[in-house]
Amino acid sequence: MRTVSAFAAGLLFGLGLLVSGMSDPAKVLGFLDLVGHWDPSLAFVxxxxVAVSALGTLAARRRGRPLLAPRLEIPTRRDLDLPLVAGAAIFGLGWGLAGLCPGPALTLLTVAPAQAATFVAAMIAGMLLVRLVPEPATDRDARRGGIRPEARGA
Amino acid sequence: MDGFTPVSALIGGAMIGTSAALFLILNGRIAGISGILGGLLASPSRETGWRVAFLAGLVLAPLAYGLVARLPAVTVGASLPLLAVAGLLVGFGSRLGSGCTSGHGVCGLGRLSPRSMAATVTFMTVAILTVLVTRHLIGA
Incomplete structure (x- = not known):
């Protein structure tokens, strides 16, 4: 059941990307280009x-236990650290260069195969390269404090 | 303003939010794409099934869409070498920063996480500056 619901969620996510225009790199760049012919559509996306996701978070927290899993796994960290900000900055640079982020890149695999596959292969390489970065002491301490490693993967 | 589409943007956005909400209520997990894919690369274990299923749904979405309507036009302007560089940065940055547009942007902002707010402001600012430089300072 958990696999079926994950597939349905992924499908709905991808359909949302297509309907909203978020899967079109040209539209994403049009939103990021404030001084050009700015297209504010993605602010509406x-x-x-965020509004529906916020309602979902409230509902999930009120319920406490998910319907198909033993517990909620919501990241609990609140501290700002260098990996978070540096990682977000590096991500933003890549996003601004091509107008693609992970979700749309995967959704475009069947639409623009050559371009999307090039991006996704490089993205996977980048994800694997992160393992070479030494883990900061704060992360290890947080882990000892009982936060599950998955909490990193927001 | 070129091609301003607030209605389809809002509807599509609500679909993305509904996916994130359902995934949290049913599976108890954050619908963060980089986290789901990165977790698959990090430890192929019993967590594999739902991760592969979510990603398969994402990849197959255009085929489902194509059954009921014509796929929207997509323009990938970047060259293959530029896509490779951008992909590398996006993959590395999203894992180092614990999230991407979905995990920090949609899910994190939805629960008012301070880390996600900082990450979203950071990647939005850098992406806007990147487009400013590549389109108007270098590419002009």
Missing amino acids: MAGA
Whole structure:
């Protein structure tokens, strides 16, 4: 059941990317280009997505236990550290260069195969390269404090 | 303003939010794409099934869409070498920073996580500056 619901969630996510225009790199770049012919559409994508996601978080927390899993696994860390900010900055540089982030890149694999596969292969390489970065002491301490490693993968 | 599409943007955004909400309520997990893919690369274990299923749904979405309507036009302007560089940065940055547009942007902002707010402000700012430089300072 958990696999079926994950597939349905992934499918709905991908359909949302296509309907919203978020899967079109040209549209993403049009949003990021504030001084050009600015297209504010993606602000509406984010507004719609964050609003419904917020309701989902409230509902999930009120319920306590998920319907198909033993427990909620929501990241609990609140501290700001260098890997978070540096990682977000590196991510933003890549996002701004091509107009692609992980979700749309995967969704475009069947639409623009050569381009999307090039991006996704490099993205996977980048994800594997992170393992070469030494883990900061704070992360190890947080882990000892009982936070599950998965909490890193927001 | 070129091609401003607030209605489809809002509807599509609500679909993305609904996916994130359902995934949290049913599976108890954050619908963060980089986290789901990165977790698969990090430890192929009993966690593999739902991760592969979510990603398969994401990849197959255009085929499902194509059954009911014509796929929207997609323009990938970047060259293959630029896509490779951008992909490398996106993969590395999203794992180092514990999330991407979905995990930090959609899910993190939805629960008012301070880490996700900082990450979202950071990647939005850097992406906007990157487009400013590549389109208007270098590419002009």
